[in-house]
Amino acid sequence: MTIAQIHQLFLTYSTVCTDTRKITKDCIFFALKGDNFNGNKYAAEALQKGATYVIVDEKEYATSDQFILVEDVLQTLQQLGKYHRKHCTAKVIGLTGSNGKTTTKELIKAVIQKKYKTIATVGNLNNHIGVPLTLLTIKEDTEIAIVEMGANHLKEIEFLSNLAEPDYGYITNFGKAHLEGFGSTEGVIQGKSELYHYLTTNQKHIFLNADDPIQEAKLGTYIKKIGFSTSNEQYYKVELLNADPFVTIKVKDFTITSNLVGAYNFTNCCAAILMGKYFNITLPDIKNAIESYVPENNRSQILEQNGHKIILDAYNANPTSMAAALDNFNGLKVARKIVFLGDMFELGNTAAEEHQEIADKVGKMNFTTSFLVGENFAKTESEAVKLSSFNDLKNYLKEHPIQPMSNLLIKGSRGMALERILGIL
Structure with missing residues (x-):
């Protein structure tokens, strides 16, 4: 089946799904593959849950007219997106x-x-x-x-x-x-x-x-x-x-x-x-x-919890965004400023250098307390409270709870999931 023909089906059914947990009635299911999963194995389940057609790229799974066999499901999805955009x-x-x-x-x-x-x-x-x-x-x-x-x-x-x-x-x-x-x-x-x-x-x-x-x-x-x-x-x-x-x-x-x-x-x-x-x-x-517009999903959110005022910016982090967040927080005219910083990911062989630069920056700022969390931050030279993992942070805060009426900045890469601090506070 050509992309033009698949596009005609798409115009009729108009909804695309790639996850059997989110199947909607009369959708077209694309059986994508990943390092740890093979969507072809879930194609029949997609039909049972309400999909009208499924796109697969392994012949043994194409067992009826509702299965559309293509050479590569991902490439087909990309070609369909491009074709639709052109029209x-x-x-x-x-x-x-x-x-x-x-x-x-x-x-x-x-x-x-x-x-x-x-x-x-x-x-x-x-x-x-x-x-x-x-x-x-x-x-x-x-x-x-x-x-x-x-x-x-x-x-x-x-x-x-x-x-x-x-x-x-x-x-x-x-x-x-x-x-x-x-x-x-x-x-x-x-x-x-x-x-x-x-x-x-x-x-x-x-x-x-x-x-x-x-x-x-x-x-x-x-x-x-x-x-x-x-x-x-x-x-x-x-x-x-x-x-x-x-x-x-x-x-x-x-x-x-x-x-x-x-x-x-x-x-x-x-x-x-x-x-x-x-x-x-x-x-x-x-x-x-x-x-x-009100931000959500851990992006520059302002929260109040248990007497604390919190800037929750824990969706992601890199050296540039981390430095900007610290500069801003340092400049706020508020008392009792406490920072929680989590490791920054995908830095390759610059990770040690970049984490040390952030640690040095924190050391020059007038924060009441600073927490550096993660394997990279734990290796830095710093007078901040350094903890290798979130569990270490959790245990530390149980023994040393944050005083009320504090202003908190929480920032780290997505894999650190530092928003979990809210559950501890």
């Missing part, structure tokens, strides 16, 4: 960067949907599986699709850009993320800039933070760029009024106070403001959208 009228905004992708995506969505029928990547489904799945959520009446693209090695953004074929693009920043895969900060810049290469080659529009010297240098004299800046008059003017704790921005005569903490969220808000203005959304609507 949609929606404009696509491609989004990547080292930090802030998901928050920026949600802010852009909040603004854009004030005027347009909008879809966006769900959660952080931004890889070689998530991007085609996002493309397949574009409906006939969708006007704008925001597609987040993540990467941990070279050529990945190039591949995802060729799938999504964005009409517009934005890179949040270039930071020390996924150094194990990219090899160096220069590798990160090269990898993320693959989005720029696609957009410039195809003469598409690019949104940029004109105060970022890397973005400015990369785009040079490229004509189809639209930027924001705090000082460069040739771009859309924005001003950071405050970030103690919430980011407050001045745009023309409007003051916008977000629910996001940290000056590092300033540019995330600015990107959404810029795109809103580009797509002719009024400033009152932009203001309403940003002020109504």
Whole structure:
């Protein structure tokens, strides 16, 4: 069966599933494979649970007309996403960067949907599986699709850009993320800039933070760029009024106070403001959208628990985002500041150096107590409380409970799951 024929089936049944635990009636199930699972083995179960067709790539499982045998299920999913995107009228905004992708995506969505029928990547489904799945959520009446693209090695953004074929693009920043895969900060810049290469080659529009010297240098004299800046008059003017704790921005005569903490969220808000203005959304609507957006899923959340005020930013971490979070927390005008930092993953052979730099940074700041948690942080030279594992932290806090009325910053890589601290407090 050709991709065009599979696409006709998709237009009829319109829902794609890749997990038998989330089967919906009349969906098409794609039997993906992974290192520890083979979706072909669950194809019959998908039919029993309500799928209409299943896509498999092992002949022995294709036992009826409801099984569609292909050479490779993943490639078929990707080809279907690309084919569907080509047959949609929606404009696509491609989004990547080292930090802030998901928050920026949600802010852009909040603004854009004030005027347009909008879809966006769900959660952080931004890889070689998530991007085609996002493309397949574009409906006939969708006007704008925001597609987040993540990467941990070279050529990945190039591949995802060729799938999504964005009409517009934005890179949040270039930071020390996924150094194990990219090899160096220069590798990160090269990898993320693959989005720029696609957009410039195809003469598409690019949104940029004109105060970022890397973005400015990369785009040079490229004509189809639209930027924001705090000082460069040739771009859309924005001003950071405050970030103690919430980011407050001045745009023309409007003051916008977000629910996001940290000056590092300033540019995330600015990107959404810029795109809103580009797509002719009024400033009152932009203001309403940003002020109504409340972060969740452990991303820059403000919580209060047992007398503590908590900044929970434990969804992920890398040296750049960790340093920014520490600078922001250190600058807050509050008493009794306590930090919990968890190991940063995917740093390769730079892990020891990067963790020591963060430990040194913490040592220069005026925190009441600092906790460094994880195997990498435990090896650093620091006067902070160093603990090799979360269980060690749990036992320590049982014996040394945090005093009430403390201000806490909790940040670490996803694998550390430091949000579990809330259960201890």
